[in-house]
Structures are given as C-alpha cells and as structure tokens.
Amino acid sequence: MTPILETKDVVVRFGVLQAVSRASIEVIEGRVTGLIGPNGAGKTTCFNVITGLQEPTSGKVLFEGKDITGKNPYKRARLGIARTFQKLEVFGSLSARENILVAAEQRKTWDRSGFSPAAVCDEILEKTGLSDVSEFMVGTLPTGTARLVELARALASNPRVLLLDEPSSGLNEEETAEMATLLRTFVAEGLAVLLVEHDMSFVMGTCEYIHVLDFGTIIASGTPSEVQANSAVQAAYLGTETVEEAS
Numbered sequence: 001m002t003p004i005l006e007t008k009d010v011v012v013r014f015g016v017l018q019a020v021s022r023a024s025i026e027v028i029e030g031r032v033t034g035l036i037g038p039n040g041a042g043k044t045t046c047f048n049v050i051t052g053l054q055e056p057t058s059g060k061v062l063f064e065g066k067d068i069t070g071k072n073p074y075k076r077a078r079l080g081i082a083r084t085f086q087k088l089e090v091f092g093s094l095s096a097r098e099n100i101l102v103a104a105e106q107r108k109t110w111d112r113s114g115f116s117p118a119a120v121c122d123e124i125l126e127k128t129g130l131s132d133v134s135e136f137m138v139g140t141l142p143t144g145t146a147r148l149v150e151l152a153r154a155l156a157s158n159p160r161v162l163l164l165d166e167p168s169s170g171l172n173e174e175e176t177a178e179m180a181t182l183l184r185t186f187v188a189e190g191l192a193v194l195l196v197e198h199d200m201s202f203v204m205g206t207c208e209y210i211h212v213l214d215f216g217t218i219i220a221s222g223t224p225s226e227v228q229a230n231s232a233v234q235a236a237y238l239g240t241e242t243v244e245e246a247s
C-alpha cells in the first residue's frame with residue numbers, strides 16, 4: 001500500500017541536541033498508525049516537521065509521493081493534513097459550534113466544492129456527539145468535551161490525514177474509549193490517522209501499525225503484537241514502566 005504521508009530520514013537538531021534522528025514514518029489511508037515512545041523521544045517534533053512548524057535539519061516529508069518539505073503550514077492544511085495539539089488548543093471564549101465553524105469557513109477559502117460551512121458544522125457536531133453542547137462556550141466545558149471540540153475542528157477542514165498528539169490526555173477511561181470508537185468510524189471512511197498516545201490500551205486497541213521512537217530514533221516498527229514483543233521496545237520502556245502497564 002502506498003503511504004499517503006511519509007517522512008524519509010528526517011533529522012531535527014536543536015543546537016547540540018538531536019531530537020529526531022533519521023526517522024522514517026509511513027501513514028496509510030484507512031488505518032490508524034501509532035507513533036509511541038517515552039517522553040522527549042521526539043514525537044511532537046515529528047508532528048511539527050510534518051505540519052511545517054519545524055524545518056527539518058535534513059530529510060523529507062512526502063504527501064502522495066510528492067515532496068512537501070518546503071511548503072508552508074497553510075499549504076499543507078489545504079492538501080488535507082490536519083492536527084490536534086498535545087496542549088489543548090481551542091478558542092475558549094467561542095462556542096463549540098463557532099470553533100468548528102471557524103475551520104469550516106477557513107476551508108471555504110480554498111475548497112470550491114460548494115459546501116455549506118453551517119451544514120458541515122452540523123454534520124460534524126452530530127458525528128462527534130457534540131450537538132447538545134454546541135452553544136456552550138468551550139472554556140466552560142470539561143476537558144474531555146473540549147478535546148472532542150478540538151478533534152471536530154480538525155475534521156472541519158475535511159482532512160485526509162489527521163495527526164493526533166495525545167488525544168486522551170485529560171480524559172477518563174470512558175471518554176478515552178469513546179474517542180477510540182469515534183476514531184475508528186472516521187478511519188473506516190478512509191481517513192489516515194497518525195496517533196501519538198501514552199495510553200497503551202488505546203494504542204494497542206486502535207493502531208494497525210506502530211512506529212516506536214526512542215531518543216529520536218525509530219527503534220521498532222510493526223503490528224501491535226510485534227512491537228510489544230520487541231526487546232528493544234521493552235528496554236526503552238524499562239525503568240519507567242513496561243509497555244503493557246504504561247498509561
């Protein structure tokens with residue numbers, strides 16, 4: 001299967017620190033790909049390289065086989081790359097509906113398919129189960145709901161690839177399970193997801209394929225059972241927590 005998105009030998013140096021070392025990641029349509037690893041492994045930096053917020057020291061980012069390494073973030077968004085942030089980024093003083101509408105209106109500037117932003121908004125509110133809280137100011141909503149608003153806003157740009165940076169952070173077990181179910185429905189419709197996540201049951205239950213980063217290097221790539229059985233992966237998590245127990 002041809003990846004819709006790829007990084008090829010990406011290196012990121014911050015002064016003397018090599019945050020990412022020749023990382024090659026493949027993201028395929030219709031599946032959730034995991035990007036896991038201990039704190040500081042370089043996961044968020046990889047997201048920043050993919051979305052154009054961080055220029056790589058060397059290496060490439062390809063979208064549908066085309067080199068997009070030099071493209072501005074907004075051009076990548078237009079290609080269909082959307083993301084959420086590790087630290088929740090929503091407009092707290094706008095309603096849930098308005099948060100989504102901002103993204104749908106933005107999409108109007110490049111998507112000439114004649115869609116109605118209001119209709120897109122309603123559809124996404126419905127799909128994400130946010131219809132009942134659509135008029136609430138997001139700053140007043142619980143974290144779990146605000147995380148869903150951030151996801152809904154990312155979906156309003158009609159992405160082909162969605163990068164999620166620790167979407168379960170601040171969510172309880174039940175909300176995490178709901179998030180996982182929701183992701184599966186979008187992936188079943190053909191969306192490609194790259195998931196950075198600490199909750200191992202979420203990762204192992206949702207991802208078809210996983211890349212494991214440690215100190216900037218991909219130390220293993222494979223199915224959930226392959227990476228769980230990998231001794232380098234077990235060693236990377238030792239001293240903190242084992243892969244099975246991590247949450």
Ligand SMILES: Nc1ncnc2c1ncn2[C@@H]1O[C@H](COP(=O)(O)OP(=O)(O)O)[C@@H](O)[C@H]1O
Nearest residue numbers: 014017019037038039040041042043044045046
């Ligand atoms: N803008 C930056 N300047 C300097 N160092 C950075 C910067 N961003 C990240 N780092 C460092 O790069 C490493 C990887 O960080 P990050 O990608 O955030 O890891 P992760 O998301 O896997 O926890 C860490 O050591 C972090 O301190």
Ligand SMILES: [Mg+2]
Nearest residue numbers: 043044045086
């Ligand atoms: Mg991070």
